[in-house]
Amino acid sequence: MTRFSGQVGIVTGAGSGLGEFIAGRLAAEGAHVVVADVDGEAAERVAAVVGGTPSVTDVTIADEVVEMVATARAAATAHGPLRSLVLSAAVETRAGVADCTDDDWQRVIDVNLKGPFLCMKHAVPAMIDASGGSIVALGSTLGQITQPQYAAYCASKFGLNNLCKQVAIEHAKDGIRVNVVAPSATTTGLFMKLTEQAPDPEAIRTMVAGNTPMQRLASPEEVAEAVLFLLSDAASYTSGAVLPVDGGLAARRT
Numbered sequence: 001m002t003r004f005s006g007q008v009g010i011v012t013g014a015g016s017g018l019g020e021f022i023a024g025r026l027a028a029e030g031a032h033v034v035v036a037d038v039d040g041e042a043a044e045r046v047a048a049v050v051g052g053t054p055s056v057t058d059v060t061i062a063d064e065v066v067e068m069v070a071t072a073r074a075a076a077t078a079h080g081p082l083r084s085l086v087l088s089a090a091v092e093t094r095a096g097v098a099d100c101t102d103d104d105w106q107r108v109i110d111v112n113l114k115g116p117f118l119c120m121k122h123a124v125p126a127m128i129d130a131s132g133g134s135i136v137a138l139g140s141t142l143g144q145i146t147q148p149q150y151a152a153y154c155a156s157k158f159g160l161n162n163l164c165k166q167v168a169i170e171h172a173k174d175g176i177r178v179n180v181v182a183p184s185a186t187t188t189g190l191f192m193k194l195t196e197q198a199p200d201p202e203a204i205r206t207m208v209a210g211n212t213p214m215q216r217l218a219s220p221e222e223v224a225e226a227v228l229f230l231l232s233d234a235a236s237y238t239s240g241a242v243l244p245v246d247g248g249l250a251a252r253r254t
Helices: 017-028 040-050 062-079 102-129 151-170 190-195 201-210 220-231 249-253
Strands: 008-012 032-037 053-056 082-087 133-138 176-183 242-245
Touching: 008 017, 008 062, 008 102, 017 032, 017 040, 017 082, 017 190, 017 220, 032 040, 032 062, 040 053, 053 062, 062 082, 062 102, 082 102, 082 220, 102 133, 102 151, 102 176, 133 151, 133 220, 151 176, 176 220, 190 201, 220 242, 242 249
Parallel strands: 008 032, 008 082, 032 053, 082 133, 133 176, 176 242
Antiparallel strands: none
């Protein structure tokens, strides 16, 4: 399939987890991918695999985000306009309101909310110059429901949903669509990293899967397919939406 041939796409947090998987799928369907990650070695490794361009980017630092978009603009000369932006960079901490430190709160809000703000702030003008594009943010089921011990993460993902709706409304006239894919726990990415810190990671994963109506975790393929659908012309009249990819979890609790 070549849904994204002749286009440049940016994927943040693309050095590992869901971001890496999405970058690979986007490249497989024809896009030239700017592989952005705070880990330079990881960005270079993934870019080499997918045939893209690495960008060492801390999404919380405006100057680095500006440079990331400049990299995409430069790639457009050879590969086509910047049409896609996937906001996958994220961090998580496990703490309730009373126990969450100021530093952990700020780190989660900065990466998960300020980061997408800066990326959209600087990528949207490039997309306007290219006569439009599509942005997909990786949200979470915890941006729709609450979960004890995830105060900062829930707040950041709730905020991300409304930020994306705001950008969708403001730039609909520019041909830019903005949507959120909201997965629950998956077999790669933040959930797997967090559970690795538990005394019995598999027990935690089995418990979480069992609490999901479909009785399993999401696969990276399922999340990536939802992202690519929203990036593609098949979703040309969809903007400002939050698409759950959570096995029915949010539906059961809202």
